[in-house]
Every structure is written in C-alpha cells, then in structure tokens.
Amino acid sequence: xxxxxxxxxxxxxxxxxxxxxxxxxxxxxxxxxxxxxxxxxxxxxxxxxxxxxxxxxxxxxxxxxxxxxxxxxxxxxxxxxxxxxxxxxxxxxxxxxxxxxxxxxxxxxxxxxxxxxxxxxxxxxxxxxxxxxxxxxxxxxxxxxxxxxxxxxxxxxxxxxxxxxxxxxxxxxxxxxxxxxxxxxxxxxxxxxxxxxxxxxxxxxxxxxxxxxxxxxxxxxxxxxxxxxxxxxxxxxxxxxx
Numbered sequence: 001x002x003x004x005x006x007x008x009x010x011x012x013x014x015x016x017x018x019x020x021x022x023x024x025x026x027x028x029x030x031x032x033x034x035x036x037x038x039x040x041x042x043x044x045x046x047x048x049x050x051x052x053x054x055x056x057x058x059x060x061x062x063x064x065x066x067x068x069x070x071x072x073x074x075x076x077x078x079x080x081x082x083x084x085x086x087x088x089x090x091x092x093x094x095x096x097x098x099x100x101x102x103x104x105x106x107x108x109x110x111x112x113x114x115x116x117x118x119x120x121x122x123x124x125x126x127x128x129x130x131x132x133x134x135x136x137x138x139x140x141x142x143x144x145x146x147x148x149x150x151x152x153x154x155x156x157x158x159x160x161x162x163x164x165x166x167x168x169x170x171x172x173x174x175x176x177x178x179x180x181x182x183x184x185x186x187x188x189x190x191x192x193x194x195x196x197x198x199x200x201x202x203x204x205x206x207x208x209x210x211x212x213x214x215x216x217x218x219x220x221x222x223x224x225x226x227x228x229x230x231x232x233x234x235x236x237x238x239x240x241x242x
Contacts, residue, residue, distance in 0.1 A: 004068045005060040006043040006217075007053060007142045010180060012206065013073045016214035018043055028059035035063075042066070046138075047178020050097065050113060053138035057145035068152045071142040072217065074160035074209055075111065075134040076118055078127035084205045085212045088134050088157040095140030096130070102143040104155060109133040111157060113140030116171040123163055134159065156216070160209040167202060168195050 008014045021036040021043070033056060036043045042064050046056020057069060075088055082088070089106035096114045112132040116122075126135055139155050146153035161167055173185045189199045 002037070002042045002064045002066055003040040004042070004070060005057075005064050005066040006041065006070045006072050007057050007060060007138070008043065008045050008071075008073045009048045009053070009138055009178070010073075011045045013210055014043060014045070014214060014217075016211050017217055026059065026063050028062060029055070031055065031059070033059045033063075035060075048174050048180060049137050049178045050095075050115065050141035052178025053141040054145055057142045061145060061149050061151065066151065068154060069142060069146045070154040070156065071136075071139040072156050072213065073136065073138065073158075074206070075136040075157035076123060076161045076165075077133070077159050077163045078112075078123050078135055079109075079133040080163045082133060082159050083162060084159055085208050086159045087212065087216055088159060090134070090139070090155055090157070093139050093143050093155060094130050094132065095144065096126075097140070100140065100144065102140070102147065102153065104153075106155070111136060111139055111155065113137060117167055117174075119170055120164055120166050156213075158209045158213040158216075160206055161202070165201070165205075166198070168192075168198055 018036040021038040024035050024037060026033050026035060033044055044056045044060055046052045060066065060069065088111065089108045090111035091104055091106045091108065092110045093102040093104065094110060094112045096112055110130060110132040111134045112126055112130045114126060114135050114137060118126060118135050123135065126132055134157060136157055143153050169185060169188055173180055189195055
C-alpha cells in the first residue's frame with residue numbers, strides 16, 4: 001500500500017533522498033515512468049514543466065491510488081529575502097496558465113507555476129503580477145490532478161536560484177517531454193567560457209538545495225506544519241490529460 005506519492009521534476013532534485021529506494025518502471029498512457037518506492041511512499045520524476053508534471057501525476061493516481069500527492073522540488077525566488085536552500089511552504093499556488101488557485105495551510109506566501117524558466121526580468125514581472133514570493137514549473141499541474149481526483153495535495157519547495165540569478169540558457173535545453181538535455185547544455189557552456197563561473201554557481205546551488213530538501217523529506221520532522229495539506233482547491237476544469 002502506498003499512502004503517499006511524491007511528484008518531482010528531475011532526479012537531481014531528489015537524488016540524495018532516493019539513492020537507496022527501490023526503482024521500478026511502469027507503463028501508463030503509452031509512456032514509461034520510473035518510480036522510486038520506500039515503505040508507504042512512492043516518488044516519480046515526471047520531467048520539467050506543467051504538461052510533464054500532469055502526466056506523471058495522472059500516472060501516479062492510476063497506478064498507486066494514493067491518499068496524498070506531494071509536489072516537491074526546486075523553485076526560484078521572486079522575493080529577494082529568499083536564499084538558496086530556504087524551504088518554501090506555500091499558502092497559495094497560482095497556475096499562470098488559467099489563474100486557477102489551490103489554497104494550502106503553509107505560511108510562506110504564494111508560489112506561482114509558470115510555463116518557462118524565469119529569468120531575472122521575468123521574475124520581477126511575476127512577483128508584481130501575482131504578488132508571489134517564489135516560482136516553479138510543476139506545482140500547479142500536480143495540484144490540478146489531485147483536485148480532479150479528490151485527493152489531498154501538499155507542496156514543499158526549496159529555493160535553488162535567487163531573485164537576481166540568471167540561469168544560463170533558460171528553457172533552451174528542455175525538450176517536449178520535459179527532459180533536460182544535459183549534453184546540449186554541456187556543449188553550450190563549453191563554448192562560452194564567460195558563463196563558466198555562473199554555471200559553477202548553478203551546480204553548487206542545485207546540490208545544496210537537493211541536500212536540504214532530501215534531509216527535510218527524510219526526517220519527516222514537523223511534517224504537519226511544513227508539508228502543507230490542501231484545505232481547499234478551486235482549480236479550473238482541465239478537460240482531461242495533457
């Protein structure tokens with residue numbers, strides 16, 4: 001029995017957590033999904049972006065029938081007071097596609113789910129437009145899936161890039177499946193030595209964020225106050241799978 005399913009984007013976000021978990025593959029809707037299992041918890045890394053997250057959440061619901069779905073992973077800071085490694089427990093998730101909202105019991109403010117990797121200029125616009133403190137690319141879609149199936153929803157994010165940090169290449173290396181094309185990114189960086197310091201910072205920040213998130217999820221301490229269960233959801237109708 002799997003009471004909880006965690007939906008993340010990429011394995012590198014949760015690698016310190018799942019390195020000793022059982023790895024299994026399942027087929028759903030013509031796609032292959034890799035799940036990691038331990039105890040009553042299963043975790044799937046569905047890919048980057050809302051479509052990939054929705055597909056993974058739908059697969060998780062069908063295959064595992066969980067009582068709770070959690071969206072976890074990296075987020076970008078829209079508030080300059082947030083720093084790399086800060087855990088973010090949203091009180092509201094806003095889906096920028098349709099304006100749908102999922103109200104949570106967190107106390108860290110609004111998380112907006114956006115369609116692309118947000119650069120510094122876009123972060124400023126999102127902060128102003130949505131009064132949001134952080135941005136991700138998946139939580140709104142996972143919340144929509146949970147709401148459509150009447151399943152409890154939770155979210156916990158960790159800040160991996162600060163308000164004034166520009167991620168090299170933005171969304172250029174994310175393919176249609178939500179996969180990060182590492183080889184193309186490495187080639188892109190190798191040909192641009194002026195970006196090497198920023199790429200090194202990105203790698204260091206990502207590693208720190210992943211370790212902090214994994215430690216938080218592993219310990220399970222203060223779960224009632226830090227992993228925020230949904231108390232109401234007004235997610236707009238979605239019209240089926242993405």
